[in-house]
Amino acid sequence: MPVPLSILDLASISDGSTAREGIAASMKTARLADELGYHRLWFAEHHNTPSLASSATALLISQAASVTERIRVGSGGVMLPNHSPLMVAEQYGTLANMHGDRIDLGLGRAPGTDGMTAQALSRSSADPQEFARSIYDLQGWFGETGTAHSMPIVSAVSAGMNVPIWVLGSTVNGASIAGQLGLPFSIASHFAPEQVDHALKVYREAFNPQSVTAQIEKPYVMAGINVMVADTDEEAAREFTVIEQMFQDIQHGQSRKLQPPVDPATLASHGAMRNPMLKIKAVGAASTVKAELDAFVQRTGADELITTTYAFDPAVRDRSLQLLAQAWF
Numbered sequence: 144m145p146v147p148l149s150i151l152d153l154a155s156i157s158d159g160s161t162a163r164e165g166i167a168a169s170m171k172t173a174r175l176a177d178e179l180g181y182h183r184l185w186f187a188e189h190h191n192t193p194s195l196a197s198s199a200t201a202l203l204i205s206q207a208a209s210v211t212e213r214i215r216v217g218s219g220g221v222m223l224p225n226h227s228p229l230m231v232a233e234q235y236g237t238l239a240n241m242h243g244d245r246i247d248l249g250l251g252r253a254p255g256t257d258g259m260t261a262q263a264l265s266r267s268s269a270d271p272q273e274f275a276r277s278i279y280d281l282q283g284w285f286g287e288t289g290t291a292h293s294m295p296i297v298s299a300v301s302a303g304m305n306v307p308i309w310v311l312g313s314t315v316n317g318a319s320i321a322g323q324l325g326l327p328f329s330i331a332s333h334f335a336p337e338q339v340d341h342a343l344k345v346y347r348e349a350f351n352p353q354s355v356t357a358q359i360e361k362p363y364v365m366a367g368i369n370v371m372v373a374d375t376d377e378e379a380a381r382e383f384t385v386i387e388q389m390f391q392d393i394q395h396g397q398s399r400k401l402q403p404p405v406d407p408a409t410l411a412s413h414g415a416m417r418n419p420m421l422k423i424k425a426v427g428a429a430s431t432v433k434a435e436l437d438a439f440v441q442r443t444g445a446d447e448l449i450t451t452t453y454a455f456d457p458a459v460r461d462r463s464l465q466l467l468a469q470a471w472f
Contacts, residue, residue, distance in 0.1 A: 149183035149449040154196035158400040162196040168457035177211035179468040185219030208242035217247025220311040228277040232284035236301020251311040318342035322349030325357025333367035336422040366445040369424040372466040376427040386453040429470035
């Protein structure tokens, strides 16, 4: 039986469109993903990025939960250095009260933006010990009494909600934290492929089910992978140039909305096709992508996959999700 398949959405904004249109397209995709049988839909926090409208994840999660019925909805993730843990508890406790037991809270230590914007957003440091303390307090606020473990502050709206907490990471540092805390680990292999195998080994070896923060009995890994499915391998390769151009812009310090797909051959001379950040991908017709996903699961031992798909035309993304669902479920 194949592992569960989930979706990471960043509410992308294509050239010539608006944030409002990008968010509306994401909500349409949320309804489709719910119907198709995907396990989770997570929104990733990003700032100061013209091509992405996923800055206020709690708001996107609430809207997506309101237009779906079954799929779990959550953050992939909340960048904790940007936020007060108490505010996070109150926001996600509110979400759980409004939408029931379908809300996930994925937490990361990165700012999700550039250095200058991080300074404008920053509430605290990304120190691992402070990160762990924040998670411990969050669990208290989500517990039966709604009281933080380190201070006598009550969050009535989150009390008893027991929102599942995940640790997000792209390196061995994040993996070690997740393991020591006894929490599920979502690895950002879709943009940080180099440490994947080592990080997963560290996570599994460090896993401590006896930790006071542990919420699972054994390691659980959800691994990220870039996906584009089309009717043919050639069509999928062309559509995949949308994200290749996006990463090329990042390399060159250029800020643009998503650009239309181009002939893959035109990118080769600029190095985009060799971008190591996009090494972990499954691109092609449905049979090609299924085989590549199977191989990735075999390599990593992932318990779940979370896919990310960028498309200039939202209909192309939705078509990719449909083709993948037909091949996978």
